[in-house]
Amino acid sequence: MKLLKLVPDNTNIHFLKWRIPFYVISLVLMAASWGLVLTKGLNLGVDFIGGQMIRVTFERSAAAPVAVLRNEVGALGFGEPVIQQFGRPNQISIRMKLPHGSEGNAGLADAMTRKITTEIKARHADARVDGVDSVSGKVSKELGWTAFQALGFAALAIAAYIWVRFEWQFGIGALLSLVHDVSLTLGMFALTQLEFDLSIVASLLTLMGYSLNDTIVVYDRIRENLKKFRRMPIPELLDLSVNETLSRTIVTSLSMLITLVALLLLGPKVIFGFTAAITLGIFVGTYSSIYMAAPILIWLKVTSGSFVPTESEMDRQERLARERS
Amino acid sequence: MLDFPRWKQIWFWFLTLAAGAAALPSLFELGNARWPAMLPNPVIHLGLDLAGGSHILLEADPSQVTRQRLDTMEESVRSKVRLANPVIRIGDISSRDGKLTFMLDDPTKVDAVRELLLPLTSGVGLTGQRDWDIQVVDGSRFVMTPTKEGIDLAVTQAMDTATEVVRKRIDSLGTREPTIIRQGADRIVVQVPGLKDPSALKSLLGQTAKLEFRLVDTTASPTDIAQGIAPPGSQIVPYANPTKSGVAAIAVKRLGGIKGDQLTNAQQTNDQRNNEPVVSITFDQQGGAKFAKLTTENVNRPFAIILDGKVLSAPNINEPIIGGSAQISGGFTVESANQLAISLRSGALPVDLKVVEERSVGPDLGADSIKKGMIAMLVGTIALMTFILVTYGRFGVYACIALVFNVMMILGIMAMFGTTLTLPGIAGFVLTIGAAVDANVLIYERIREERARGRRVMQAVEMGYKEASRAIFDANITNVIAAVLMFLFGTGPIKGFAVVLVIGIATSVFTAVSLTRMWVVNWLRKARPADLVI
Numbered sequence: 010m011k012l013l014k015l016v017p018d019n020t021n022i023h024f025l026k027w028r029i030p031f032y033v034i035s036l037v038l039m040a041a042s043w044g045l046v047l048t049k050g051l052n053l054g055v056d057f058i059g060g061q062m063i064r065v066t067f068e069r070s071a072a073a074p075v076a077v078l079r080n081e082v083g084a085l086g087f088g089e090p091v092i093q094q095f096g097r098p099n100q101i102s103i104r105m106k107l108p109h110g111s112e113g114n115a116g117l118a119d120a121m122t123r124k125i126t127t128e129i130k131a132r133h134a135d136a137r138v139d140g141v142d143s144v145s146g147k148v149s150k151e152l153g154w155t156a157f158q159a160l161g162f163a164a165l166a167i168a169a170y171i172w173v174r175f176e177w178q179f180g181i182g183a184l185l186s187l188v189h190d191v192s193l194t195l196g197m198f199a200l201t202q203l204e205f206d207l208s209i210v211a212s213l214l215t216l217m218g219y220s221l222n223d224t225i226v227v228y229d230r231i232r233e234n235l236k237k238f239r240r241m242p243i244p245e246l247l248d249l250s251v252n253e254t255l256s257r258t259i260v261t262s263l264s265m266l267i268t269l270v271a272l273l274l275l276g277p278k279v280i281f282g283f284t285a286a287i288t289l290g291i292f293v294g295t296y297s298s299i300y301m302a303a304p305i306l307i308w309l310k311v312t313s314g315s316f317v318p319t320e321s322e323m324d325r326q327e328r329l330a331r332e333r334s
Numbered sequence: 335m336l337d338f339p340r341w342k343q344i345w346f347w348f349l350t351l352a353a354g355a356a357a358l359p360s361l362f363e364l365g366n367a368r369w370p371a372m373l374p375n376p377v378i379h380l381g382l383d384l385a386g387g388s389h390i391l392l393e394a395d396p397s398q399v400t401r402q403r404l405d406t407m408e409e410s411v412r413s414k415v416r417l418a419n420p421v422i423r424i425g426d427i428s429s430r431d432g433k434l435t436f437m438l439d440d441p442t443k444v445d446a447v448r449e450l451l452l453p454l455t456s457g458v459g460l461t462g463q464r465d466w467d468i469q470v471v472d473g474s475r476f477v478m479t480p481t482k483e484g485i486d487l488a489v490t491q492a493m494d495t496a497t498e499v500v501r502k503r504i505d506s507l508g509t510r511e512p513t514i515i516r517q518g519a520d521r522i523v524v525q526v527p528g529l530k531d532p533s534a535l536k537s538l539l540g541q542t543a544k545l546e547f548r549l550v551d552t553t554a555s556p557t558d559i560a561q562g563i564a565p566p567g568s569q570i571v572p573y574a575n576p577t578k579s580g581v582a583a584i585a586v587k588r589l590g591g592i593k594g595d596q597l598t599n600a601q602q603t604n605d606q607r608n609n610e611p612v613v614s615i616t617f618d619q620q621g622g623a624k625f626a627k628l629t630t631e632n633v634n635r636p637f638a639i640i641l642d643g644k645v646l647s648a649p650n651i652n653e654p655i656i657g658g659s660a661q662i663s664g665g666f667t668v669e670s671a672n673q674l675a676i677s678l679r680s681g682a683l684p685v686d687l688k689v690v691e692e693r694s695v696g697p698d699l700g701a702d703s704i705k706k707g708m709i710a711m712l713v714g715t716i717a718l719m720t721f722i723l724v725t726y727g728r729f730g731v732y733a734c735i736a737l738v739f740n741v742m743m744i745l746g747i748m749a750m751f752g753t754t755l756t757l758p759g760i761a762g763f764v765l766t767i768g769a770a771v772d773a774n775v776l777i778y779e780r781i782r783e784e785r786a787r788g789r790r791v792m793q794a795v796e797m798g799y800k801e802a803s804r805a806i807f808d809a810n811i812t813n814v815i816a817a818v819l820m821f822l823f824g825t826g827p828i829k830g831f832a833v834v835l836v837i838g839i840a841t842s843v844f845t846a847v848s849l850t851r852m853w854v855v856n857w858l859r860k861a862r863p864a865d866l867v868i
Contacts (some may be wrong), residue, residue: 064699116537119689128505134573142693143691143692143693148691182391207828208758214817215817217812222812256779257775258699260725264772265768268718271711272714272764276707276710276764277710280758287765
């Protein structure tokens with residue numbers, strides 16, 4: 010039986026020859042992402058800005074009457090609703106700011122929900138209210154801060170772990186590719202205006218872990234080769250390491266993508282953004298393991314000496330004893 | 335490498351099958367099949383986002399507790415001093431800025447008063463903790479400041495009571511398996527699965543249900559009341575329903591009323607005269623005696639029934655009420671009367687609770703999500719298995735079997751530990767399946783490499799497992815770091831996702847590395863192949 014081989018044996022692609030142009034591209038992409046986040050902004054959900062979100066499915070309609078609903082809900086006097094489709098065209102979310110004074114009187118928010126849902130149900134017989142999320146301004150601020158902390162701690166903890174297991178240069182490389190992957194994913198959210206809620210933060214944390222898998226595999230091989238080929242110039246050694254692990258990188262990324270694409274296309278639409286973030290992260294993570302994480306080692310001057318254990322006292326005495334005899 | 339002792343093999347199979355077996359009840363339930371009743375049936379719980387239900391975060395305002403403590407202390411100080419012999423006169427008593435201050439008419443009595451108040455300032459229990467600090471300024475002015483420890487303790491106690499009250503109220507709704515947990519210093523999380531309409535629950539929890547009976551101050555003129563000016567010793571209290579009562583507020587006396595917390599029962603009934611829904615309350619013995627005393631001493635005077643700082647009604651006391659029961663009317667509907675009855679039965683909340691976060695999911699959306707998640711997982715897994723089979727042949731078969739065991743083990747372990755599957759958790763499942771084969775890919779690619787370098791079959795396999803395990807370990811640790819942070823910082827559904835990730839990482843290392851190694855070794859020992867197709 011002939012097995013599938015996506016990557017031929019003994020490839021020798023000079024990945025690092027293009028490290029400078031690719032680094033420039035990466036930096037430009039990161040800058041563009043942050044530019045998008047700052048100018049266009051993220052489409053923050055009620056988790057982070059507070060407010061209320063009502064999910065409605067129109068069971069017997071092909072598409073939700075978005076324009077009609079906008080008028081109907083707008084006419085209730087609670088302000089302009091933000092109506093968005095999610096998943097299928099007949100599923101929508103209606104986002105509202107919490108009414109004035111609801112910080113002191115929680116009943117106001119509740120009354121608003123009831124008024125909106127009764128209005129919609131009265132006017133559309135097939136409307137099914139699937140859920141209500143209501144988050145006060147105070148809680149949303151806390152959630153935002155917690156999310157920020159979680160992301161920061163995760164990035165630092167992972168980088169510290171890599172530092173301990175490898176060398177400080179590798180820790181910086183890992184941190185850099187993490188920042189790169191997260192930035193590009195944020196950029197995608199700013200560009201597509203997909204809703205950014207708490208679950209997206211979870212997916213950012215996940216993609217930190219998984220996008221780093223490739224980096225670790227490449228780093229592990231670099232470490233091994235540094236010990237094995239003491240005289241090889243670093244760029245060449247990095248190329249060798251990337252080439253040796255290339256087949257694995259491709260097969261693994263493909264298998265992750267196979268399952269994720271299945272989830273993206275067939276899975277529950279409520280978590281579309283969540284899955285999309287992880288999928289993009291895996292993709293970007295593979296790229297960054299080759300073009301962010303590896304080349305930085307050249308500039309941070311990793312040498313084969315980085316992994317030669319310094320001679321311990323016992324070793325020294327043994328050596329001296331050997332030399333004497 | 336080829337040394338794989340029998341006990342280890344038995345142990346591996348035991349682990350795999352035991353964890354896998356624990357998954358069976360959940361799978362039966364999913365397929366709507368019946369699990370034999372006599373067998374133990376650990377089942378994976380579905381999170382609110384899948385089963386439908388409400389998550390409500392309630393917050394108390396701790397300053398309210400402090401305020402109440404000041405009021406109580408003011409009353410205690412007054413009564414202590416009043417009973418003192420020889421007579422001590424105090425004045426200018428006020429509780430502003432979180433402090434209680436009062437003046438002594440006779441500065442020589444400072445020590446006597448301090449002695450008198452000392453018992454009031456020590457904390458409950460034998461810890462020697464002091465709840466209040468007493469200072470004397472300008473020779474005769476007492477300043478009593480609550481200590482931080484005292485306030486913290488009071489808030490904790492108030493929250494404990496509040497949690498208990500919330501539990502009683504929710505139980506009265508008859509919902510299944512509600513979760514009620516204190517969170518942080520001043521919050522309570524309430525999770526009620528399978529609730530159709532959360533608004534009833536919310537209004538029930540939003541009601542403090544502090545019932546008071548106070549005498550109406552008939553000396554106050556309507557114009558003063560309208561301007562918010564109360565006669566000395568009285569205060570203005572607004573009506574709950576001004577349109578019905580005709581006036582916006584009335585003045586009631588601050589002292590001499592009683593609280594409606596000493597009840598044995600409260601029930602929604604109908605007024606016999608006009609069939610209006612009312613709440614009938616029955617006092618306990620002590621409360622009944624107080625109520626009888628109040629009504630006996632004030633026949634032909636009006637008294638106000640006040641709920642949560644709003645006047646429900648202010649009827650005239652026509653005759654002493656000594657039976658220990660009373661009726662509260664106030665323009666109720668059957669529903670609101672019923673709700674008040676429940677609230678009164680479960681006791682008043684020691685602090686107001688406010689809904690600061692609410693997440694409700696209808697049951698249909700959850701069922702839809704489970705179905706879609708299952709389909710996505712099935713399709714994804716089959717596609718992935720095909721890919722792995724055509725890439726690694728025999729070794730791919732091992733990886734695929736390991737994958738099936740992996741899924742079973744994750745489900746089984748989740749069931750055994752009673753963890754909750756949430757919507758993001760389903761995504762975590764699918765992700766784990768995709769990531770689990772990474773370990774196999776790393777190993778198999780390494781074996782390929784070692785073979786290409788000319789190592790013999792046995793050596794190549796041994797090297798493959800040995801060299802790949804380092805990277806597998808490091809990569810999984812970083813995933814665990816991310817998942818642990820997610821668990822620490824995340825809320826409900828996200829915690830569920832993190833749990834699936836961590837369990838999945840642990841089981842996938844076991845199935846993808848240990849189990850496949852066992853199978854590969856067994857095969858190598860039996861077949862002794864000269865070459866590997868990999």
